[in-house]
Amino acid sequence: MEKTITVLPGDGIGPEVTQAAVKVLQAIAHRFNHTFNLQYALIGGAAIDAKENPLPQETIDACSQSDAILLGAVGGPKWDQNPSHLRPEKGLLAIRKHFGLYANIRPVKAIPALLDASPLKKEVAKDVDLVIVRELTGGLYFAEPRKKTNDYALDTLVYTRKEIERIVDTAFQIARSRRGKLASVDKANVLDSSKLWREIVEEKKQGYPDVEVEHMLVDSTAMKLITKPGAFDVIVTENMFGDILSDEASVITGSLGMLPSASTREDGFGLYEPVHGSAPDIAGQNKANPAATILSVAMMLREAFQMETEAAAVEEAVFNVLNDGNLTGDLQVEGKRALSTTEWTAKVLEELD
Amino acid sequence: MEKTITVLPGDGIGPEVTQAAVKVLQAIAHRFNHTFNLQYALIGGAAIDAKENPLPQETIDACSQSDAILLGAVGGPKWDQNPSHLRPEKGLLAIRKHFGLYANIRPVKAIPALLDASPLKKEVAKDVDLVIVRELTGGLYFAEPRKKTNDYALDTLVYTRKEIERIVDTAFQIARSRRGKLASVDKANVLDSSKLWREIVEEKKQGYPDVEVEHMLVDSTAMKLITKPGAFDVIVTENMFGDILSDEASVITGSLGMLPSASTREDGFGLYEPVHGSAPDIAGQNKANPAATILSVAMMLREAFQMETEAAAVEEAVFNVLNDGNLTGDLQVEGKRALSTTEWTAKVLEELD
Numbered sequence: 001m002e003k004t005i006t007v008l009p010g011d012g013i014g015p016e017v018t019q020a021a022v023k024v025l026q027a028i029a030h031r032f033n034h035t036f037n038l039q040y041a042l043i044g045g046a047a048i049d050a051k052e053n054p055l056p057q058e059t060i061d062a063c064s065q066s067d068a069i070l071l072g073a074v075g076g077p078k079w080d081q082n083p084s085h086l087r088p089e090k091g092l093l094a095i096r097k098h099f100g101l102y103a104n105i106r107p108v109k110a111i112p113a114l115l116d117a118s119p120l121k122k123e124v125a126k127d128v129d130l131v132i133v134r135e136l137t138g139g140l141y142f143a144e145p146r147k148k149t150n151d152y153a154l155d156t157l158v159y160t161r162k163e164i165e166r167i168v169d170t171a172f173q174i175a176r177s178r179r180g181k182l183a184s185v186d187k188a189n190v191l192d193s194s195k196l197w198r199e200i201v202e203e204k205k206q207g208y209p210d211v212e213v214e215h216m217l218v219d220s221t222a223m224k225l226i227t228k229p230g231a232f233d234v235i236v237t238e239n240m241f242g243d244i245l246s247d248e249a250s251v252i253t254g255s256l257g258m259l260p261s262a263s264t265r266e267d268g269f270g271l272y273e274p275v276h277g278s279a280p281d282i283a284g285q286n287k288a289n290p291a292a293t294i295l296s297v298a299m300m301l302r303e304a305f306q307m308e309t310e311a312a313a314v315e316e317a318v319f320n321v322l323n324d325g326n327l328t329g330d331l332q333v334e335g336k337r338a339l340s341t342t343e344w345t346a347k348v349l350e351e352l353d
Numbered sequence: 354m355e356k357t358i359t360v361l362p363g364d365g366i367g368p369e370v371t372q373a374a375v376k377v378l379q380a381i382a383h384r385f386n387h388t389f390n391l392q393y394a395l396i397g398g399a400a401i402d403a404k405e406n407p408l409p410q411e412t413i414d415a416c417s418q419s420d421a422i423l424l425g426a427v428g429g430p431k432w433d434q435n436p437s438h439l440r441p442e443k444g445l446l447a448i449r450k451h452f453g454l455y456a457n458i459r460p461v462k463a464i465p466a467l468l469d470a471s472p473l474k475k476e477v478a479k480d481v482d483l484v485i486v487r488e489l490t491g492g493l494y495f496a497e498p499r500k501k502t503n504d505y506a507l508d509t510l511v512y513t514r515k516e517i518e519r520i521v522d523t524a525f526q527i528a529r530s531r532r533g534k535l536a537s538v539d540k541a542n543v544l545d546s547s548k549l550w551r552e553i554v555e556e557k558k559q560g561y562p563d564v565e566v567e568h569m570l571v572d573s574t575a576m577k578l579i580t581k582p583g584a585f586d587v588i589v590t591e592n593m594f595g596d597i598l599s600d601e602a603s604v605i606t607g608s609l610g611m612l613p614s615a616s617t618r619e620d621g622f623g624l625y626e627p628v629h630g631s632a633p634d635i636a637g638q639n640k641a642n643p644a645a646t647i648l649s650v651a652m653m654l655r656e657a658f659q660m661e662t663e664a665a666a667v668e669e670a671v672f673n674v675l676n677d678g679n680l681t682g683d684l685q686v687e688g689k690r691a692l693s694t695t696e697w698t699a700k701v702l703e704e705l706d
């Protein structure tokens with residue numbers, strides 16, 4: 001098969017981890033006889049520096065002409081004092097909105113070899129295997145009106161039925177393909193938007209009799225993600241709650257550096273990126289853990305290109321390398337040498353050879 | 354001194370834990386020669402059953418004529434299907450708003466004797482000693498317009514300068530009386546209300562040169578509360594973020610059943626209540642842990658009545674009882690007998706004798 005992928009390295013460790021992931025894509029192309037046309041474009045701080053725009057038109061055009069997008073990370077102290085239209089995150093928000101990428105999917109799974117790095121007790125973290133499905137283009141992030149004076153500020157939380165229906169459908173379908181359990185998270189005891197959300201989940205569940213649904217409040221969910229994270233299968237929630245809960249969930253297994261994500265829409269077009277940020281403190285030092293970006297490539301192969309065998313090959317390679325005790329600095333156990341980004345990537349490439 | 358306290362037992366385990374706390378108040382009155390006039394009133398489900406109103410006028414009147422309010426907990430499955438104006442939580446929201454109790458203060462401190470009950474590794478949880486200062490009468494909880502049709506729903510997040518200034522001042526003052534570190538939590542990369550929040554914190558910090566301020570995003574805070582909770586001193590944030598983060602923080606030390614809270618305003622008038630909920634599953638079984646409510650009484654003595662010695666006596670009694678290995682069922686270590694609510698309270702009363 002022939003596919004075109006736009007690579008957006010971004011800022012901080014973004015270039016290093018996308019470079020590692022690109023090598024993995026090339027190895028997959030070679031082994032499975034595909035052609036991946038890679039085109040590079042700018043986003044975030046790198047785009048601000050070059051074009052005074054965190055998401056330049058050229059980048060939008062490149063993405064439009066491709067089958068999937070691979071993103072590294074955006075942001076860094078260099079741009080922290082910029083006015084808000086010249087902030088790296090604006091590039092990320094704008095690309096999500098421009099392409100209507102409303103479904104953010106973040107799987108979090110405990111990796112036995114890494115549980116020592118978890119802040120949770122082993123017996124609490126060990127059974128974690130959940131997916132957070134976050135609505136990504138609605139709610140407080142994008143709704144109008146918004147206003148700020150010196151004395152007063154206002155944001156608006158709006159959801160339409162259609163926006164809720166499609167993300168809830170996505171979540172039900174994912175739950176059905178897994179253990180059949182869906183936790184729908186809202187704040188229906190306070191918010192009108194949550195009341196509509198809960199009603200729609202109740203309606204939709206008729207169409208998925210094989211999925212067991214539970215409504216949970218966002219505050220109790222924030223607790224249960226720590227006390228009993230292993231009890232969750234699929235969690236679906238609106239944009240802001242999803243931002244908070246998915247970051248919370250990302251650290252419970254101690255493997256933030258391992259977590260991939262996809263941001264997609266109905267037709268399957270999507271943006272794939274690691275959950276971690278741009279880590280400016282270690283940028284350019286060949287220290288970053290490229291696993292999350294490499295596993296994002298596996299998600300891309302599976303979800304965007306329906307290449308299940310290829311995706312599984314990437315995942316197997318990553319887990320084999322980890323299980324052999326090869327760890328980058330972020331996961332390092334005392335007394336063992338940390339592998340560099342390129343050394344660790346080379347091990348994965350060997351596995352794929 | 355003579356003080357009038359309105360006791361609102363509420364629902365579920367509320368009556369049992371407030372009864373325990375009232376015994377402690379009486380013991381303090383006896384030992385330190387105070388007079389505490391106790392008046393009881395209805396709130397939540399109990400008030401809905403008796404008066405079809407989660408916060409009846411009689412309750413408001415009783416509270417208005419008192420020096421402090423002691424609340425148990427509200428809510429339970431019995432009222433879960435009620436229309437929203439007849440839900441127990443409405444009583445809680447309404448009493449906060451009616452009395453302008455804008456500052457919700459929740460201290461979370463690791464108790465060495467209880468760390469086994471924490472989902473976090475001992476070395477992560479052991480140094481936790483933080484206070485969450487949550488804005489309680491603004492933001493998405495109360496702002497207009499709000500609207501819900503079958504196709505669309507809207508909530509509004511509004512903050513005025515005055516609302517932000519007073520809660521930020523409260524937090525700076527608390528930080529100054531502790532380790533002098535304040536984390537102000539917002540989502541300034543997305544929300545206009547957070548931008549105003551951040552500006553005001555920047556202005557206010559000029560007046561507290563002894564306090565070190567850090568701005569943090571709500572998503573990274575949700576992570577750091579798990580990975581490095583010991584790094585926090587005081588956290589200040591808006592209403593909804595505070596709801597989520599304070600519940601998250603409440604489970605990290607494994608002692609949810611121990612956590613008190615105060616909801617107060619400028620003149621010091623306030624409502625004191627345990628952080629835990631009404632636990633309908635164990636209600637009426639003499640199993641509930643009354644410690645959080647008893648420690649809320651300690652907060653009341655200290656903050657509302659300036660009775661520092663009395664407050665310290667209550668806290669000492671509670672910790673002595675715990676350190677002697679007396680635990681209620683929620684904290685029970687395998688193989689040891691759990692004390693009942695009344696047995697455990699009796700131990701505290703003995704200490705206070």
Ligand SMILES: CC(C)[C@H](C(=O)O)[C@@H](O)C(=O)O
Nearest residue numbers: 089090092093243542543572
């Ligand atoms: C950078 C920021 C705007 C973004 C968000 O809040 O969505 C990030 O936190 C994320 O979760 O992808």
Ligand SMILES: CC(C)[C@H](C(=O)O)[C@@H](O)C(=O)O
Nearest residue numbers: 189190219442443445446596
């Ligand atoms: C019961 C509910 C409305 C309330 C809130 O969200 O404020 C509760 O969760 C709390 O934190 O006191």
